[in-house]
Amino acid sequence: MDRLRQSLLDTPITEKDGYQYFVHPISDGVPMLEPELLREITVRIIQEVDLDGVDKIVTPAAMGIHISTAVSLSTDIPVAIIRKRSYGLDGEVSLSQVTGYSESEMYINDVEAGDRVLVLDDVLSTGGTMTAILDALTEMGAEVADVLAVIKKVGPNELDDTDYEVKTLINVDVVDGEVVVVDEDGDF
Template sequence: MDRLQQSLLDAPIIEKGDYEYFVHPISDGVPMLRPELLREIVIRIIRKAEIENVDKIVTPAAMGIHISTAVSLMTDIPLVVIRKRSYGLDGEVSLSKQTGYSESEMYINDVEPGDRVLVLDDVLSTGGTMAAILDALTEIGTEIADVVAVIKKAGPNELDETDYHVKTLINVTVEDGEVEIIDAMGDD
C-alpha cells in the first residue's frame, strides 16, 4: 500500500453538519505533511498530467499551493495562485465559488488568453470550486491542458454534467466515520 492510501486510511474524520469530512495533510495542512508523502504525490501528478508545452500551473488558494509549488519546482512551470481577495491588478478576473459548506469570491491574475494551463487542486468533492475555476479559465480564453486533483471524494459532483474531466490520484468515500478507498489509482 502506498503512502497516500495509508495516510487516508489513517485520517481522522470530523463532522460539519451532515457532512463527514476527513482531515488530511494534503487537504487541511494537518496533521503534519511529511516530505515523502508530498514527493510521492508530486511524482504521480507529473506522470499522470499532460504537462507538455504547459505555460502555467493554476491552483486555488490555499490547499492547492503546496502541491502546485512542488510540481512547479520539479517541472520549471510557473505557478499562478487563484486568491480569495482582490488585488485590483490589470486583467484580474473575479469568479464565484460554491462548495458543500461555503460560498465566496476568488480572483485570477496573470492568466492570459492563449495560455496553456495545468489546473491542480487538493480535493475534488462537490466540484463547485473546480467548475467555477474551469469556467473562468475558459472565459478568459486559456487552453486547459489538463486538470488534476489529488483526492476525489466519490459521489456526484458539479462537473458530472460538463465536458470538463478531472484526473485524480485516488478516489475515496467516507462511510460510518472511516475513509474507504474506492479506487486506489484514481481517474485517468
C-alpha cells in the same frame, strides 16, 4: 501510491452538521505533511498529467499551493494562485465560487488568453470550485491542458453535467467514520 493510500486510511474523521470530513495533510494541512508523502504525490502528478507546452500551473488558494509549488519546483513551470481577495491588478478576473460549504468570490491573476495551463487542486468534493475555475479559464481564452485533483470524494458533483475531465490520484468515501479507498487510479 502506498503513502497516500495509507495516510488516507489512517486519517482522522470529524463530523460537522451530520457531514463526515476526513482531516488530511493534503487537504487541511494537519496532521503535518511529511516530505515523503508530498514527494510521492508530486512524482505521481507529473506522471499523470499532460505537461507538453504548459505555460502555467493554476491552483486555488490555499490547499493547492503546496502541491502546485512542489510540481513547479520539479518542472520549472510557474504557479498562478487563484486568491480569495482582489488585488485590482491589470487583467485580474473575478469568479464566483459556490461549493457545498460556502459561496465566495475568487480572483485570477497572471493568466492570459492563449496560456496553456495545468489546473491542480487538493480535493474534489462538490465540484463547485473546480467548475467555476474551469469556466473562468475557458472564458478568459486560456487552454486547459489538464486538470488533476489529488483526492476525490466519491459521489455526484457539479462536474458530472459538464465536458470537463478531472484526473485524480485516489478516490475515497467516508463510511461509518472511516475512509474507504474506492479507486486508486481513478480518472473520472
